[in-house]
Every structure is written in C-alpha cells, then in structure tokens.
Amino acid sequence: MALEDEMLRQRHERLAQIRELGFEPYGHAFEYTHAVPDIWAEYGQKSAEELANRIEVRVAGRIATIRRMGKAGFLHLLQNGEKLQVYIKKDAVRESNYKLYELLDNGDIIGVTGYLFRTKTGELTVHAEEIVFLSKIMLALPEKWHGLEDIETRYRQRYLDLIANQDVRNVFVTRSKIIASLRRQLDARGFLEVETPMMQLLYGGAAARPFVTHHNTLDTDLYLRIAPELYLKRLVVGGLERVYEINRNFRNEGISTQHNPEFTMLEFYQAYTDYRGMIELSKDLLRQTAIDATGSSEVTYEGRKLNFGNFRQLTMREAVLEFWRGADKPSLADLKDPDWLLRHSQEKSPGLALADLFERYAEEHLIEPTIIYEFPAEISPLSKNNADDSDFVDRFEIYAAGMEIANAFTELNDPQEQRRRFEEQLARKAGGDEEAHVMDEDYIRALCYGMPPAGGEGIGIDRLTMILTNSKSIRDVILFPLLRPEGEIGLVEKLRSLAP
C-alpha cells in the first residue's frame, strides 16, 4: 500500500479514536485569550521569575513540530506566522486529555489552556492543563526544515507554501500593506474609490488582446476588461473629480516572470491637474508606500539599492542616448530626425521607432526609480498632445528594477482629437495589429459633454509588490498564479473508499 494511502487510513482511524475519547475531530469554535504573536509581544521579554505567578492563557494553532518523551512531550503551535511551544505532562492533565495528546499528528489544529513558564533552556512555553481538538490533518505536511521547495507544488497548493514558508506569508502580508497604504493615501487626498465593469461590451484603455466570454440571457459576447480607464474617465465627466479603482485587469497574452493573465492595477484620475501634477503625486505615493510596506523608502532588489525617495527623470530620448550601446552613438538631434529613427528600427513610423529603441536600449537598465517622459503620440491614443510638439504627448512612465510600474498622462479631453486617434487605431487594426484600440463611440459621446482637464495614472500593483518584497517572479506575489491543469489528483476516490 502506498504511504499516502496508509497514512490516510491511519488518520481516518484516529478520527474514531478521537471521538471515543469524547472529543470532536472537527471543532466549532475556540476562544483564545491571545493569538500566538500577542503572546510573544506581551510575554516574550518576561523572565522565569516574572512568569511565576501563573499567567493563564488559551492559545490555538496548527501543530508544527511534536517531540514526545515517554510520559511528557513538547509541541510547537503555529499561528499567524509565529510559533509557540507547549509542554504536556501526563500528571498535569486529565487522563483522556493525555490520551488525546498521544493521538496528535503533526499538522493537527488544537487549542490549549495552560500557564506560561520558561523551560530549562529558557524558551517561553505554555504548560498545558487542557487540550481541545479543533481540526484533523489527513495528509502529510511538508518536511520540517527543508520545507516545501517544489515551485509547482508551491503555486498549486499555496496553502502548503504558506504553512511551510513564513517568508512567503510575509510577501503577502506586505502586498496587503502596499494596497492599504495606497488606499489610505488616496482617500486622504479626497479620492473616491469606485468599481467599474470587469465585463465589458467593448474593451479599451490599453493595447492588448482580451478574453472573451458570453452572457447567456442577453446572448451577447462580453470582454473581460483590459483596463478600467475609459469608465473611470466617464466618471470624471460626471463630476467625480477624484476617483480610483484597485482591481483586476485581464490580458490574453503571454505569461512570464513579469506577466500574469490577470493582474492588479491601481488607476486614479484627478480633475484640473495634468501629468506634472501626476508626477508629484506619484513620487509621494510611491515613497510613502515603500515606507509603509518595508519601513524605508530605500529597498534592496536583487542586491541593488532602489530609493523611492529619489526619482531620476529623463525624457524617452535622453534615456535612449544614455543607454545606447555601440559605436554609432546618436545625438539628440538624430533622435528628433524621423529619417534617422526609421533607419534604426523595423517600425513604420518615427514615434514607434523611438519607442522601439527605448525598449531595446534603455528599459532593462532603468533600475533606480526613474520617470520617463515625452512619449510619441502614436503609442498614446488616450493622452493629450504636447502644446509645443503635437507628435508628442504629455505622458510619463515610471520604471524601477528594469520594469514599467506606472503609466500616466494628461488625459485627452478633446472629443474631435479622440475620434481622430481612435480612427488611427482602427486603421492599424485593419493593418493586422491585434492590440490596436477599438472605437468606443459612447466614450466619445461622454467627452462631447465636456471632461475637465485631468491627469490619470495606472500603477501595477503586482510589479510594485515584486520590487518591495524582492521577488523575482510575478507568480511569487500572486497567491494563485495561472497554471496549466494539473491532471488526476485521485484523492476523492481514496476518501470515498474510507467513508462509512
């Protein structure tokens, strides 16, 4: 018999034994006086003498390790990422309780009532006086000191990863702090959090291929949104002058260490400001988020220092110049010369060519937090033209660790110009560009009612989290990243064969 089957059978028998002792193998509730981290916070520094006046506690958690020694034993309870030792002695608990202790498995969830003391070696420990059974483990937990390392299992069974690897738990705690910090900062500035459709009749607000789904009753195909942008700007038209949304976008494209098909974006819009206002707001938001998440505006990513209190600022052309490799280094004048640009890229227009050069030469080298501005209009169908050079738009992106983490611009609020841009995109779509923007006539109609001048920005929460948690892959900051189907698990069959 395979070991797993054997273990299931043994533990199934233990369920009955636990019941025979008068305990429920799956408890209903347990009121603890302290969570394990609270015990450490309150008593972690107390000496054996200070603990001598019987401090009674009720604690709960999952058994992480268990060491039995004849008529006594120790176990560690794991709760909220921290462990607390429990000591059980045969003549200190009821007989049935000691028998229950003898049935415990690594991974069971129990509650313990007792008093605090320090062992000979000085470890803060609960001297158990009563054990309550709360939940039975039926399978084997990963091994105790190598933990769970298999990447596939970590992603597929994230719950095991969270139990076995406390640093993984901390990544997701930090992710939550990042989102809470951004929310708090935006709320404090008078932004209103809103929710806009995830299922849309038309997709827009970004250059990407969408997922398609179908609504049966309406008999209509719907797209999972690739961005909330056009809906948020409709709200700005409607007088919600400061809005933001933190939610998922879906893009039907490749998967990599920097891309997951569903990912989380913060988008925010502020009326009566422009991209310069967004630059200042971004600097404040990111600096404070880094501090709230990590305790410092300076973080280490892959061994390199990134200071979110100090942003570099370069135009796209300056960035190409700075990171140019090769002998034929161009001048700034070359980068403004359409013919020169077209000679140095496969792209068909000067603006696309400049963006291409930027991506090829500069992007991966933008390690320090850097603001890149002066974007070509061709790659920015929703941004307002620059007043001095209509081939460019008032747009910037923020890069760090070689990744784009934010994208922002002065919003295009001229419906006539927006119509022209959409039609330009339609022409590109006709030319085979699957990611070109579609025409959204209702959005044009909204602009025709007048949108105040506004700045808007999107920040990629997953990538920001990667940087602030020093994670190499986006899958390490998404609890359940998309994976291919796993195949047969076979557990249901085994459980059925054990059932009464």
Next chain:
RNA sequence: GGGCCGGUAGCUCAGUCGGUAGAGCAUCGCACUUUUAAUGCGGUGGUCGCGGGUUCGAUUCCCGCCCGGCUCACCA
C-alpha cells in the same frame, strides 16, 4: 510558439557507463516526565512524469507527449 534545464518515497535529495533503486526527515512499533533538527533501537513505504521504440532486459539509451522553471518573442 522557439531554445535550454528539470520531474526518482509524503517532503528534501542521491543514484543506476542498461541488470527493475537509496539517504535524511516524515510515518509505524518499542524505550524515555524540561525537549529544541530531541535521542536510541527496529520496521513500513517507489507503476523512477506518461506513452511508444531499441534490447535477452529500460528508471537509465532513442522518439513523442504532459507538467514546471529559466530565457527569447509578445506584453504591463
């Protein structure tokens, strides 16, 4: 989608120049009433990712496939 790397016990890994496998932990049994990777002794546990081919014989060699990782392409 292309290239490279990987998949051996529940976990972490070794190994077989082709003769059907091993360690530690976990698990089971015994001993042990302040342990810390508890300790000591003894056991159980494997369709070596899946399917073909070559061979007297394949976990090992060859081909195809599945799953994962990295990377390129694409993208944020």
